[in-house]
Every structure is written in C-alpha cells, then in structure tokens.
Amino acid sequence: MKLSSVQKGKGYLIIGGIGLFFSAGYLGMSLQLPLGQMDKPGAAVFPIIVGVMLIVASLDTLWEGCQMDKDVQIALPVGADCKRLLGLIGLLFGYVVILPWLGQLIVSMLFCVLVLRLLTDLGWLRILANSLVISIVIYVLFIILLKVPMPHGMLISYF
Amino acid sequence: MGHIDGLLYGIKLVLEWQNLLAALAGAFLGTMIGVLPGLGPIAGVALILPITYQLSPVTGVIMMAGIFYGSMYGGSTTAILVNMPGETASVVTCIDGYKLTKKGRAGAVLFIVAVGSFVGGTISVIGVMFFAPQLAQVGILFGPAEFFAMTAGGLLLLTRIEGGSFASGLLPMVIGLMFSTIGQEYVTAVNRFTFGFNELSQGIALVALVVGLYGMAEIMTMIESMLGQWKPQRIRARDMLPTRAEWRRSLAPFGRGTLVGFFFGLIPGPCATLSSFTSYRLEKGVSKYRDEIGTGAIEGVAGPETANNAAATASMVPLLGLGIPFAPITALMMSALMVHGVLPGPLLITSNPEIFWGVIVSMYMGNVMLLILNIPMIGIWVRLLRIPRHILLTSIMLIAIIGTYSVNNSMLDLYILFLLGIIGYVLRKFDFHLAPLVVGVVLGPLIEKHLREGLCMSRGDISVFYSSPFAIVVFVSVLIVMTFGPLRALFKGYLVKKSRK
Numbered sequence: 306m307k308l309s310s311v312q313k314g315k316g317y318l319i320i321g322g323i324g325l326f327f328s329a330g331y332l333g334m335s336l337q338l339p340l341g342q343m344d345k346p347g348a349a350v351f352p353i354i355v356g357v358m359l360i361v362a363s364l365d366t367l368w369e370g371c372q373m374d375k376d377v378q379i380a381l382p383v384g385a386d387c388k389r390l391l392g393l394i395g396l397l398f399g400y401v402v403i404l405p406w407l408g409q410l411i412v413s414m415l416f417c418v419l420v421l422r423l424l425t426d427l428g429w430l431r432i433l434a435n436s437l438v439i440s441i442v443i444y445v446l447f448i449i450l451l452k453v454p455m456p457h458g459m460l461i462s463y464f
Numbered sequence: 465m466g467h468i469d470g471l472l473y474g475i476k477l478v479l480e481w482q483n484l485l486a487a488l489a490g491a492f493l494g495t496m497i498g499v500l501p502g503l504g505p506i507a508g509v510a511l512i513l514p515i516t517y518q519l520s521p522v523t524g525v526i527m528m529a530g531i532f533y534g535s536m537y538g539g540s541t542t543a544i545l546v547n548m549p550g551e552t553a554s555v556v557t558c559i560d561g562y563k564l565t566k567k568g569r570a571g572a573v574l575f576i577v578a579v580g581s582f583v584g585g586t587i588s589v590i591g592v593m594f595f596a597p598q599l600a601q602v603g604i605l606f607g608p609a610e611f612f613a614m615t616a617g618g619l620l621l622l623t624r625i626e627g628g629s630f631a632s633g634l635l636p637m638v639i640g641l642m643f644s645t646i647g648q649e650y651v652t653a654v655n656r657f658t659f660g661f662n663e664l665s666q667g668i669a670l671v672a673l674v675v676g677l678y679g680m681a682e683i684m685t686m687i688e689s690m691l692g693q694w695k696p697q698r699i700r701a702r703d704m705l706p707t708r709a710e711w712r713r714s715l716a717p718f719g720r721g722t723l724v725g726f727f728f729g730l731i732p733g734p735c736a737t738l739s740s741f742t743s744y745r746l747e748k749g750v751s752k753y754r755d756e757i758g759t760g761a762i763e764g765v766a767g768p769e770t771a772n773n774a775a776a777t778a779s780m781v782p783l784l785g786l787g788i789p790f791a792p793i794t795a796l797m798m799s800a801l802m803v804h805g806v807l808p809g810p811l812l813i814t815s816n817p818e819i820f821w822g823v824i825v826s827m828y829m830g831n832v833m834l835l836i837l838n839i840p841m842i843g844i845w846v847r848l849l850r851i852p853r854h855i856l857l858t859s860i861m862l863i864a865i866i867g868t869y870s871v872n873n874s875m876l877d878l879y880i881l882f883l884l885g886i887i888g889y890v891l892r893k894f895d896f897h898l899a900p901l902v903v904g905v906v907l908g909p910l911i912e913k914h915l916r917e918g919l920c921m922s923r924g925d926i927s928v929f930y931s932s933p934f935a936i937v938v939f940v941s942v943l944i945v946m947t948f949g950p951l952r953a954l955f956k957g958y959l960v961k962k963s964r965k
Contacts (some may be wrong), residue, residue, distance in 0.1 A: 316633065316894045323633060331642060331657075333619045338656060343924030348654040351912040355641045362638045366631040379893055390688045394886065400865065401878040409866070417858055424687065424854040434807070435855060443862050450513075453870040 310378035317370030325362030330399040332356035392423045408458025409448060467593060470817065474825030477522060477818055486523045487826045490530020491833045497531065498538020498554075499845045500856060504904070505535035506792045507679030507740040510671045511867035513800055521804040522818050526826040529780070533827070536776045537581045537734055537834055540769050543846050544573050553736035553772040556744040560757060560764030567760055569704050571704035571842065576714050576762060577769045578838045584774035589685055591726050592781050593824050596813070599785030603810030608918035608930050611788075612934035614693045615911045615944045618782075618790055621731075623900045624945050632896045640904020641911075643668050650909065651916060658857060661875045670799050672868045672877040673884055673905060674792065677898050679864050680885025683857055685892065704842070706762075714766040717747055721770030728771070729778020735791055736772040736779075743771035783808055788910070792899055795906035 335356050341347025382390055396419050404412050417436035421427060427435070447453045478481060490512075497508030506892040509531050516524030544561035549594045557577075564573045571615055578813035606614075623633030647667030658664040706714075721743045728739035747767040748757050757764040782788050787809030798808050813820045838845075866883045888898060915929075922928035929935060 313894060320635070320890075320894065320896075321631070322623065328679075334657060338654060339652070344920060344922075346657060346916045346919050348652055351908075352642075352645045352656060354639060355645060355908075358638045362631060362635040366635050369629050370630045381894075382895075386688050390684060393684060393687050393850075397861070397882055397885070397911060401875070401882050404878070405875060413862055416862070420858045421854055424857070430696040439859055439862070441856065443866070447863075447866045452489070453866055454873055455866060455869060456875075464654065 309381045309383040311381050312373070312375055313377040313379045314373030314375065315374060316369045316379055317366050321363045321366030321370055324359060324366060328359035328363055330395075331359060331437055389423055393420065396420055396423070404458075405456050406458055406460050409455035410440060410444050411458065413443065467597075470821045471825065472525060473591075473817065477822040478526070478825040478829055481824065482519070482523050483526050483822065484553060484829070486519065487528040487530045487830045488833055488837075488914035489586050490527040491534040491830050491837055494534020494536075495538035495541075495834070495838060495841075495845070495847065496529035496534075497536035499541050499848055500538075500860070502676055503805030504682060505532060505539070506796070507675050507682070508535055508865070509793050509796050510678070510866060513796060514867060514871045516800050517803055518872075521730045521806050521816075522822040523802055524800055524804070525797055525819060526830075527825050528793075528800060529827060530830045530833075532793050533581070533585055533773055533776050533830060534834060536773045537769075537838060537857060538577065538845070540577050540581075540765075540889050541574060541842070542849065544577070544765070545570060545846060546849060553775075554769075555737070556740050556768045557765055559663045559744075560759075562763050563760030564618065564765065569710075569760075572706040572710055573762065573765055575704055575839060576706050576710060577765050578835055580714065580718050580721065580770035581764045581773040582831050582835045583718045584725050584770035584772075585777050585834070586828060587722045588729065588774040588777035589824060589827040589831070591778060592784070592827070595730075595781050596820070599781060600810040600813050603786045606810070606934070607932070608914040608921060610886065610934045612911065612914035612918055612929055613932070614788055614940040615907050615914060617938040618788060619900065619907050619911070620942050620947055621898070622790065622903055624949065628895055630950060632894075633900050636891060636896050636899035637904045640901040641908045643673065643901075644905045644908025645912075650913070655813050661876060663872065663874050666872070669868070669871050669874070669877045669903065670878060670902075670905065671871045672880040674796065674902055675864050676884030677888035677891075677901065678792075678879040680881060681888030681892055681898075684863060684885060684889045686857065704839070709893045710762050713753060713762050715740065717743075717751070717763045717767035717848040718770050718949060720746055721767040722774045724767075725771035725774025725776075727884050729775040730781055731790070735775040737772040737943070739775035740768035743767040780823065780827075784823065786810060787812065787904065792902040795903050799906060837874055840910070850873060 310364055332353065335349050335352035338349035338352065339347035340349045340353075354449075381387075396416060400412055400416050407415075414436050417439050418432055421432045422429075425432070448455055469587065478487065493512065493756070494505065494508065497505060506622050509528055512528065512531055517526055519527065527953040536553060540557045541555040544565055547562040547565075560575075560789055564570065587845075618629040619637060623637045624630075644667070646664055648655050648658075648665045654667055721739075724743045724746060725735075725739040728735040728742065744757075744764060744767060747763045748754050751757060751761075751763045751767075751858050753761055753763055779791050779794050782790050783798060787798070787807065789798045801808055801819070806819060865878060865881070869875075871877060890899060891901075918928050919926070930939065
C-alpha cells in the first residue's frame with residue numbers, strides 16, 4: 306500500500322473552518338424559526354443552542370489544529386489505493402443516481418461488474434459470472450423472498 | 465411484579481416459538497456480522513432494524529439483543545484466526561489470540577472465548593435483572609430537570625470518555641444534535657431544516673445515518689488498503705478442547721472480566737471496547753502470568769472477551785431502567801421500540817412488563833444459544849472467512865443499500881447514506897469519534913423535550929435546571945471529567961516550561 310500523508314493539524318483547520326461556515330448558516334436559519342417566550346419556548350430555542358455549540362466546537366477544532374504538532378501526520382492513499390477509493394465513491398454515487406432509472410437488478414449487476422473490475426485482476430468472464438451470481442442471489446433473497454420494494458426502473462417500466 | 469414472577473412471565477414469553485426463533489436468528493446473524501469485517505455490530509443492527517418493524521416489539525428487541533451479543537462473540541473469531549478484529553471491542557483480542565493461533569491453539573482459544581462470553585453475559589444479565597428495576601424506581605421520582613441533566617450530561621461525558629482531543633468528541637456530538645433538529649418539531653409541528661423535502665419531516669433516517677457512518681465508511685477504509693485474501697487455518701475437532709491448565713488459568717480472568725464489563729456497561733460510552741481494553745490492562749497488572757501476556761497467553765483473551773460481552777449486556781440497564789441509551793446500539797433499540805409506540809423509561813417495567821422480562825429472559829436464552837451455536841459452528845465461521853474479500857465487500861455494499869432503502873422506500877435515504885459514508889470516512893481518518901454523533905441524533909430530541917418541559921413547568925425560570933441536587937451532582941461530575949484532560953495538559957506544559965528554565 307502506497308501512502309502519502311497530511312498534517313493532522315491542517316485537517317483540523319479545514320474541518321473547523323467548514324464547521325464554522327455551516328454553523329453560521331445553521332444559526333441564521335434557526336433565528337428565522339419562532340422563538341416563543343421563556344415559559345413557552347418555541348421551535349427555535351434548541352437549534353439556537355445547538356448552533357452556538359457548533360460555533361464553539363468548530364472554534365475548538367480550529368484552535369486544536371493550530372496547536373497541533375506538525376509531526377502528527379495522517380496517512381492518505383495515493384496511486385492505485387487512491388484510484389480504488391475514488392473509483393468506489395464514484396460507483397456508489399452512480400448507483401444511487403441511476404437506481405430510479407434502471408432499477409435494482411440491472412444497476413446492481415452493473416455495479417458488481419465495475420466494483421469487481423476495480424478491486425480485482427480477474428478476467429471479464431469471471432467478473433461477469435461473479436456479478437450475475439451476486440446480484441441474482443441478492444435479488445431473489447431480498448426482492449422476491451423478503452419483498453423489499455426496490456425501484457424497478459422508470460426506463461424499464463417505460464419500455 | 466417481583467423478580468421470580470417476572471422471570472416466570474419472561475420464560476413463558478420467550479418460549480413462544482417466534483421469540484425463540486428471534487433469539488436464535490439474532491445470535492446467528494450477530495455472530496455472522498461480527499465474523500465478517502466490514503459491517504460491525506452497529507451497522508449490522510441498523511440493517512436488521514427494518515425487519516424488526518414487522519415483528520412485535522418484544523420479538524424485535526429480543527432479535528436485536530441477540531445480534532448485539534452475538535456480534536461481540538463473532539468479532540473475536542476474526543481477531544483470533546486472521547489477526548483482524550471483526551469489531552473494535554476485539555482489537556485487544558488480536559494481540560494474544562493470534563499468537564496462540566500461531567502456536568496451534570486456535571480451537572481451544574475459541575472454545576474458551578465462547579465459554580467466557582457465556583459466563584460474562586449470563587452473570588451480567590443477573591445484574592441487569594436486579595439493577596434496572598431499582599434504577600426505574602429512582603427514575604420515577606425524576607422530573608424534566610433531572611432527565612435533562614442525565615441526557616445532556618451523559619452525552620457530554622460520552623465525548624470525553626473515549627479519550628482523544630476535546631474536539632474529536634465535541635464536534636461529532638454537536639453535528640449529531642444538529643441532525644436531530646431536522647424534521648418536524650414535536651410541540652408546534654413546525655418543519656425545521658427540511659428544505660422543501662417532505663421526506664425530511666420525519667427527520668434523518670437513523671438506519672441511513674448509522675449504516676453510512678459505520679458500514680460504508682468502514683468499507684471505504686478497507687478498500688483503500690485492500691490487501692490479499694485472509695487464509696484462516698483449518699481447525700480440527702481434536703484441537704478444540706482446552707487443556708486443564710488453560711481452563712485453570714481462564715477462571716480468574718472470567719471473574720475479573722465480568723466485573724469490569726458490568727461496570728463499563730452502566731456508564732456512557734463505547735462500553736464493550738473500553739471494557740475489553742481495561743480488562744486487558746487489568747490482566748497485565750494482576751495476573752499470575754502477566755509476563756506472558758502479549759506473547760500469547762490465554763488470560764489476554766479470556767479477560768477482555770468476557771468483559772466485552774458483560775458490558776454489552778449491562779448497557780441495557782440505562783435503556784431499560786431510565787429509557788436513556790448511552791451507546792449507539794442501545795440507541796437503535798430505543799428507536800425500534802419507539803416505532804412500535806413503546807416509550808422506554810422508568811415506567812417501562814410496569815407499563816410494558818412483557819418487553820422488560822422478555823428481554824431479560826431472552827438474554828439468558830441467547831447466551832445459552834450462543835454457546836450451543838458457536839462451539840460446533842467454528843468450522844463454518846472459518847469457511848465464511850475464506851470467501852474472497854471482493855465478493856464479500858461487494859455483497860455487503862448491496863445489502864447495505866437495500867437495507868437502507870427498505871426503511872422508508874426513499875431515495876433520499878440513499879443520498880444520505882452516500883453522503884454520510886464520505887463524512888464518516890473523513891471523520892475517522894482524522895480520529896474523530898463517531899459514537900457521540902449517533903447518540904447525539906437519538907438523545908437530541910429527548911434533551912430538547914426535557915429542556916422545554918422544564919422551562920414550561922417552571923414558568924421560564926432557568927434555575928430549575930441547576931437547583932435539583934441530582935442535577936448538580938451530574939453537572940459537577942461532567943465538569944470534572946470534561947476539564948480533567950485539558951487541565952492536566954496545561955499543568956504538564958507548565959511543568960515542562962519550568963524544567964526548561
């Protein structure tokens with residue numbers, strides 16, 4: 306496994322910054338909710354408290370990021386490892402986007418083929434055979450036997 | 465209902481075929497989830513959650529409890545055989561367990577682990593049976609201020625108890641609380657942060673959240689460092705029996721592990737993991753054979769494995785007695801009960817005795833089932849680990865997607881699953897803790913409810929939250945735990961500066 310590394314402190318600074326950005330938006334939206342009175346608190350009270358806590362937690366993350374020793378590193382994947390990880394994220398994204406259009410069975414088969422191609426050096430024939438078995442077993446078990454109502458696919462229904 | 469009557473009632477309930485089947489299926493599925501790296505008990509229970517909605521509340525909770533302690537046992541199998549923990553509570557088991565496997569004692573170690581899990585689980589159930597009703601009696605006297613102190617204080621404690629930096633627990637906890645505010649608010653029915661999505665009125669689906677944070681993020685981590693296939697060794701039947709010396713050396717760790725596990729189960733935090741680490745440290749400190757621990761000693765496996773099962777069982781005390789879940793799995797159990805219209809709390813024992821006693825007796829049964837199931841099935845678990853990793857991971861991902869979608873039949877849940885998978889991966893990469901996030905999502909509405917009830921009942925007097933002696937004790941304890949680490953670091957820094965001068 307090839308690895309690169311990044312300073313953990315820098316990661317904390319980025320995460321803290323994102324947290325601060327979100328807390329501003331969240332607090333802004335919370336203030337638009339009905340506040341109520343002290344004896345009849347409205348829907349805004351708890352989100353406002355949480356928003357303030359998010360600001361505190363984000364500032365603490367930023368502060369810890371600044372204070373952190375530069376030698377503390379976090380390993381990040383590079384090369385083939387990074388490609389595999391990003392490939393998987395892309396395939397998962399593709400799965401949830403295409404699922405309503407093509408339906409569970411077809412999307413699962415495509416997903417299996419591409420994931421197995423990404424993870425292994427197997428030939429296309431074995432990949433196809435494995436994908437067919439995995440997706441059909443899962444389809445029979447969950448969709449037919451357990452009757453989970455997964456999308457059948459708008460395009461499939463259309464044709 | 466007294467303990468004996470309750471037990472008899474519970475036995476009658478659990479002996480109904482559907483409950484027996486649920487306990488057996490739970491123990492089996494839990495062991496399988498624990499054996500397979502990639503899902504872990506929390507994501508595993510989350511995936512089973514939709515199935516339990518079809519069952520009665522008693523049967524559903526019995527099944528989930530079975531999965532919980534089954535996965536505790538299953539995780540150790542992978543740790544011992546292939547030096548890879550199936551779940552975090554089995555991390556320390558790898559140290560001595562795998563070394564014993566290399567010495568050819570894998571079968572005997574798995575046998576000892578099965579017996580230890582049984583001992584820890586069974587003794588712990590007795591504790592749950594006596595402690596939970598007492599706690600519930602105290603809980604009946606509590607008002608919103610006390611419950612607010614317990615839920616908010618417990619959540620804050622959870623952020624520190626896992627260790628790490630202050631922000632590593634606090635930030636995920638607040639993110640969890642923020643997620644909990646999404647959806648329709650329960651008093652005035654105002655929709656908050658739904659951005660026009662009707663599906664979000666019910667809030668973020670817990671299954672999507674947990675499977676994303678734990679399951680998908682774990683799979684991403686595994687795929688990032690995809691190494692070769694595991695090759696667990698075959699175990700012959702004659703190697704299964706421990707020697708007399710191994711039995712003798714395991715007895716004291718069984719006892720110590722049970723006590724440590726039960727204690728950790730009662731406090732907020734990842735009880736099973738903390739208890740197994742503490743038990744290992746304890747064995748290294750007090751065992752007669754402490755010098756051998758770390759090089760392949762049975763004490764290093766027997767103690768932690770007994771402790772994590774005892775802790776898993778004891779973590780039911782706060783849930784059954786007070787209705788407060790202090791761990792992600794008990795949080796999931798609570799959400800399943802709420803779907804059925806059962807509100808866990810101090811009144812659960814009187815209003816729903818079938819759930820309380822059903823779960824207690826099912827735990828006794830479940831531990832017996834685990835023992836009966838696991839010793840003859842060790843060979844099957846070994847074979848499961850021989851399935852090629854790429855097939856296993858691909859199947860787990862597909863099952864996770866189907867399981868998540870099936871809860872609300874909502875595509876939005878799948879988008880949340882995907883997004884939280886990435887968030888979980890990043891947070892784990894930078895050593896942020898995920899448990900406070902999940903517990904924050906579940907405790908958030910309770911904290912808000914007790915806060916608003918307290919303010920309404922006191923006519924807006926905020927001092928109600930710090931005038932009760934119980935609340936003061938809780939908040940002072942939280943303050944001590946929260947400030948201990950930073951103060952110690954400051955003091956150490958001061959000493960270092962002083963010595964440099």
